[in-house]
Amino acid sequence: MIIRKSSFYIIVTILLVAIYGTLELSITDFQNKDVCPKIMDIPACYLVLLLFVLVLLSHTIRKIFVRDTWYFIFIFIPFLMALSGTLTELSGTEVCPRTSDGIPMCFISLGICTALVLFKIIELKSDHRTTR
Numbered sequence: 001m002i003i004r005k006s007s008f009y010i011i012v013t014i015l016l017v018a019i020y021g022t023l024e025l026s027i028t029d030f031q032n033k034d035v036c037p038k039i040m041d042i043p044a045c046y047l048v049l050l051l052f053v054l055v056l057l058s059h060t061i062r063k064i065f066v067r068d069t070w071y072f073i074f075i076f077i078p079f080l081m082a083l084s085g086t087l088t089e090l091s092g093t094e095v096c097p098r099t100s101d102g103i104p105m106c107f108i109s110l111g112i113c114t115a116l117v118l119f120k121i122i123e124l125k126s127d128h129r130t131t132r
Contacts, residue, residue: 008059019056022045023049047081
């Protein structure tokens with residue numbers, strides 16, 4: 001029970017930080033244009049922001065998002081985007097926006113998405129153990 005609650009709040013905290021960071025990047029892109037790479041003429045950071053919000057909603061509003069499948073669907077898309085950006089960056093093509101320290105943000109996004117998946121699995125496994 002403690003692990004389940006801890007995982008729940010860790011996920012919420014990670015998502016709030018991710019949403020804040022993505023919102024700042026989206027605002028910068030809106031003001032300066034061409035900061036984020038585009039997917040079908042839509043800046044990728046806008047899509048990631050929307051999906052992180054949907055992940056947060058699917059995690060916290062259990063009456064609407066009854067199944068955890070929605071959580072994994074919503075996190076899978078930014079995970080794939082971050083993985084794609086990371087692989088492109090590692091191949092030598094600069095695609096992702098960078099932090100002030102020069103770190104590609106797709107690396108950070110991939111880490112966040114991976115952590116969110118792992119903590120959700122921990123939460124679900126601890127929930128499964130308590131229902132036995």
